[in-house]
Amino acid sequence: MDAFTLEWKVSSQDTGKLVREFLKEQSISKTALTDIKFAGGGIFINGRSVTVRHRLIEGEVLKVVFPPEKPSLELKPENLPLQIVYEDPYVLVVNKAPYQQSIPSRESPTGSLANALLYYYQSTGLDVTVHLVNRLDRDTSGLLLVAKHRHIHHLLSEQQKAGRLKRTYEAVVHGGLEMDSGTIDAPIGRKDDSIIEREVREDGQRAVTHFKVIEKFRNCTHVQLQLETGRTHQIRVHVSHIGHPIVGDDLYGGLLVEIGRQALHCQELCFWHPMYQKEVVFYAELPEDMRELLEKATL
Template identity: 60%
Template sequence: MPPFTMTFSIDEQHDGKLLRQFLQENGISRTALTDIKFHGGALLIDGRPVTVRHVLRAGETLSVVFPPERTSDWMDPEEMPLHIVYEDDYILVVDKPAGLATIPSRHHPGGTLANGLLHHYRRQRLDSTVHIVTRLDRDTSGLVLVAKHRHVHHLLSTLQQKGKVARTYEAICHGVMVDDEGTIDAPIGRRGDSIIAREVREDGKPAVTHFRVLERLHGYTHVSLQLETGRTHQIRVHLAYVGHPLAGDDLYGGSREMIDRQALHSRQLSFFHPFARRWLTFAAPLPGDMAHLIETVRSSTTPT
């Protein structure tokens, strides 16, 4: 597989500019430049090597060749069905089913989305490790954004910090929410000595969740949610905090009577593509278990 390469056509706007400045303006950090210099990468103008002190001229073609990426020798590729919603040379969007962990852990060392993606890469002869940009809990379904190279991961993470990666979730929570829409602004931290559970606490990290009611059902509410922050279990903790835990989320007070996992789905993903230079938006329909829950409680009794 050819090395990961970024190519730029130099126009009049950048004529006379130092290559170092141009690279910084295009998201290539000093750390990345050091990696390129000492680990087998290259900076090429019209195919010939140059340094960061090169003065750019309109009409030139710049190629930034990144060093080979170290592959994941601690993680085994595993063949599994993957619902790939979008793929190009830089980015993948995958619709993850509930019950599939995103990355390996002590409790789930294999059989994860990352293992499946690694197998997908090997079939493409792509020498890269798996870079998850938007991670989901094991029992949360929906869209996951994946970078195919560590530099792409860096660019997407930077865009995420600037609000240019947006996710919309849908959930089914216990109880009938009164307000049509609103914001939950409550800091989140670890619950006691637990390495898993979180809770709202004064010394926690800032966390903001916006919600909008989609439908009020008998004993439940179908709700749309957007995050300003990305704390662990944020939606689960915030909804439990306001008295409406997710259906199926027994860690935070929900009941598994109607569904055997938390009823939470990453419904829509929008992001600014750092290479196509435009916004892309993808959607994943509600999975069968959540759709069935809605239909079941909708047809039971009209809420009062």
Template identity: 55%
Template structure:
């Protein structure tokens, strides 16, 4: 995919608009139009290049060619297998295992999901930059949404801002809950003594987490979680704040006896396709380390 393009045939309801108005209605951002004009893209009507002031007529065929994307040459591809649930020309939905960073960091400069995607793109001929829409902490497993080009990323980011991308998590939290479902509305900010750790604090950013107990076991509860906001470590901080740190979460006081990473998995992902508009839903089963804990409890 050297150039990403979009094509429309103008209907009667859109005739009489200038191209700029029509494209804005299709979700083409002002920045994208500027890039198309100045960095190698094109706007064509019936095969002829036109500017954004062109007045559209019924049955006009409009084709937008987006300019090539700038690739981060420092990001090296690595031959790491990807567990892809769904892929088309615009998006990828995949399962990220635990112990894999979403993007490289100083502590983990290689072996990330982004490194794996660079290699995958090299093998499949996609010259796009890496656009990760929904991130997960390194030791959290589950579903991740990837945009395969900048326009899809823009449209999916707009969905995120409107709360249209829904993610549901399952986790194992210490001890039994007093209620079977509830909501934590407590602001989260960085802990002054740490560059990594977060905490509930009055001057933090608004953070809202809904939880529901699926089942209570001997010394932990299997819970389902839904986030209204997406703060760093939000689930982990809120559960620790309630006195129910996640099993294995050493950063927030979780017991590491039965699992050596936070027992947290992004199980469901729901969103609208950025180009087609269709509703998409995906589910990922609990990973082996979490399933093993449940099996042992049921023996």
């Protein structure tokens, strides 16, 4: 694969700026500039190598060549099913199946979405590593955003920090919610006696989840949820906190009734494409097990 490059034609407004200043405005970090300088990249004006101290002149073509990326030796490629919703030279949007980890762990080094992505990259000639912008719990299904280069990952991560990476979920929760819509604003932190569980606690990080009822049934409710923040297990902790744990989420008080995992699915993903400079939105229908759960709830 060719090296990842970015290119700009210098405008009159940028004339006189140092290359360093201009690239900072393009959200290229100091770390990235250090890598470009020492790890095999380069900065060029009209094809001639320059330093970040070069002053730009209108009409010049500035080109940045990023150093090559190599995947971690610990991540093994695996030929696993992969449902790609969207792909371009910069990003992938994947519909992750339930019962699959986003990344491998010490206990489960294989079978993850990252393993599958690495195999896909290598089979299509992409010599890059895997950059997941967001992650989903093993038993949560739905849309997940992947950057094909560390700089794109940096840009999208900045969006995520600013709350511009919008994710909408659907879930089936126990019981009937009193309100048809509302906001749960409650800080979340790690539970003292667990390395996995989170809980609402005063010393936690601020966490905000918006919810809207889609349909009420006799013993459960189909809800839509939108994250304003992205804390670990946020939706699961928040709905449990208000007394309506997700069906199948036995870690947070849900019952494994008619489904073998928490009934939670990332249904919509919306973000600003940093290279095409436009907002893009993607959808993923509910998986079969959640559709069956809702059908049984109507009986």
